[in-house]
Amino acid sequence: MAFAELGSRGHPNPGKRIRALQPKLVTEETNERYRAVETWADADVLSAIADGQGRAIEAVRAAIPALSAAAGALAQAWGGGGRIVYVGAGSSGLIALLDALELPGTYGLTTDRLPVLLAGGAASLTHLDAASEDDRDGARKEIEALGLRAGDAVIAVSASGSTPYTVAAAEAARAAGATVIGIACNARAPLLDAADLPVSILAGPEIVAGSTRMNAGTAQKCALNMLSTLAAMKLNHVYDGMMVNVRAENAKLVDRAARIVARAAGVDEAAARAAITATGGDVKPAVLVARGATAAKARQLIEASGGDLRAAFASLQDQP
Numbered sequence: 001m002a003f004a005e006l007g008s009r010g011h012p013n014p015g016k017r018i019r020a021l022q023p024k025l026v027t028e029e030t031n032e033r034y035r036a037v038e039t040w041a042d043a044d045v046l047s048a049i050a051d052g053q054g055r056a057i058e059a060v061r062a063a064i065p066a067l068s069a070a071a072g073a074l075a076q077a078w079g080g081g082g083r084i085v086y087v088g089a090g091s092s093g094l095i096a097l098l099d100a101l102e103l104p105g106t107y108g109l110t111t112d113r114l115p116v117l118l119a120g121g122a123a124s125l126t127h128l129d130a131a132s133e134d135d136r137d138g139a140r141k142e143i144e145a146l147g148l149r150a151g152d153a154v155i156a157v158s159a160s161g162s163t164p165y166t167v168a169a170a171e172a173a174r175a176a177g178a179t180v181i182g183i184a185c186n187a188r189a190p191l192l193d194a195a196d197l198p199v200s201i202l203a204g205p206e207i208v209a210g211s212t213r214m215n216a217g218t219a220q221k222c223a224l225n226m227l228s229t230l231a232a233m234k235l236n237h238v239y240d241g242m243m244v245n246v247r248a249e250n251a252k253l254v255d256r257a258a259r260i261v262a263r264a265a266g267v268d269e270a271a272a273r274a275a276i277t278a279t280g281g282d283v284k285p286a287v288l289v290a291r292g293a294t295a296a297k298a299r300q301l302i303e304a305s306g307g308d309l310r311a312a313f314a315s316l317q318d319q320p
Contacts (some may be wrong), residue, residue, distance in 0.1 A: 025160055025186050031205040048207050049214065056203040056219040060226070066199040067226050070155075070181045073197055074227065075234035077153035077179060078109070085146065085178070087169045088157040089119030089133040091213040092220060096157045099224040105253070107228075107237040108245035117142050119165040136168035143172040150177035155227070157220055158182075159212035161189020161200075170194040183223055185216040199223060236307040239264060239287075244309055248281045257283050264309070265290035284309050288316055 037045060060067075074084055088096040100116045103109040117139070118124050120132035132138070148154070156170040161184025171194045174180045182195030185203045192198035203219040206212060232238055237245035242264065248257040254276075261272035264287045275290040276283070285298035287309060293301065293316055305311035 025162070026202065026205060031207070031209070034207050034209075037207060045207075052204075052207050052215045053218045056201075056215040057222055059201050059203045060219055060222045063199050063201050063223060064226075066197065067223060068230065070197045070199060071227050071230035071234060073179050073181065074153050074155075074231035077151060078113070078231070078235060080151050082151035082153060083113045083115060083146075083148075084109075085115050085117065085148070085152065085154045085173070086157070087117045087139075087154060087166055087173075089163050089165045090128055090130070091217050092157045092159050092163070092166070093118040093124065094128075095217060095220050095224065096155065098221075099228055103228060103232075105247050105249065106243055107232040107235070108247055109232075115146060117146075117169055119163075132165065134164045136164045139165045139169035140172045143169050143176065148173050148176040148178040152178040154178050154180045155224070156180060156182050156191060156195065157184075157224070158189070158191050159185045159216035159220065161186045161191040163191070167191050167194055181227075183220060185212070185219060236305075236309065239284075239309045244283050244287070245307075246283055248276070248283070257281070257286075261286045261290055267291075284312070288312060291316060 034048065037048065040048070078084060086096040086100045088094070097116050097118055100114050103114060104111050119135060119139070120129040123129065124132065154170065154173040156166050156173075158166040161182070167190045170180050170182055170191055174194060174196060179197065180195045181197045181199060182191040183199045183201065184191045185201050187200055187202060189200070192200055201219045201223055203215040206214050206216070208214070237243065240263070242260045244260060244264065246253060246257055246260065248254045257276055258269050258272045260283055261267070261275055262269050265272065265275070267290045271290055272286070275286040278289050278295045279286040279298065284302050284307065285295060288298035288301060289295055301312040301315050302309070305315065
């Protein structure tokens with residue numbers, strides 16, 4: 001049973017019972033190390049902040065096994081035609097949104113399968129409404145509206161791990177059959193209880209107590225970077241450290257795509273650009289075209305390999 005539901009079954013003072021069972025929130029603690037920090041020299045303040053960020057990154061390392069399992073679940077969901085849903089509130093929600101927004105351009109994932117539930121909706125992009133973080137009913141309704149099912153995956157992110165909106169969304173998604181990944185910066189957090197795949201990242205107290213956009217925010221961003229990047233690799237969207245499923249939607253990305261094809265195929269940039277034109281901007285088949293395949297044959301090999309460019313290369317070389 002998730003912590004947020006405790007006290008709802010006949011206890012004379014549910015709020016008191018919930019507070020009594022509340023796990024210790026390290027992310028909200030004051031740290032004696034930072035007493036009177038605002039009186040320190042500027043360089044010392046900034047050094048302390050930098051040190052905290054470094055500790056946050058190190059804390060993510062302890063979660064590598066959990067992140068590995070979560071990345072596998074994401075790849076399985078996406079590869080099976082399911083959706084990846086991001087959920088969060090406040091700074092955590094914005095960090096989750098950023099990760100989701102980057103995936104289409106970087107790895108070619110389609111936006112229709114990457115919904116984002118942000119407490120407060122679009123209005124939170126310009127003004128974070130703190131009250132929306134407590135909207136459990138709204139979270140449940142938003143999950144219900146998505147029609148989640150087995151085969152979908154949800155990434156729920158909360159620094160405290162007890163944000164009502166995020167916990168309720170995770171509970172509802174799991175009840176609907178989706179695989180839930182919960183990322184929190186406190187041990188034994190309700191969000192971790194609500195997740196199939198809990199990821200606990202103990203980033204520690206903040207230099208300004210409770211300002212979880214700093215250490216916890218950095219830890220969450222790092223964890224999401226690791227999670228989505230490994231999932232993309234499992235989906236065969238990375239080759240020799242290059243984003244071979246990139247969408248060349250502006251001048252910068254067209255240039256990047258040309259460099260990727262040139263390096264992967266071992267040709268000059270002019271040949272790479274010609275290959276990209278022949279495939280309508282698709283990088284993976286363009287690499288094979290640059291190596292002598294027709295556009296039709298390149299697409300056939302890519303499809304037969306499940307999008308694995310390395311395997312498609314091998315098949316091309318085996319062709320008479």
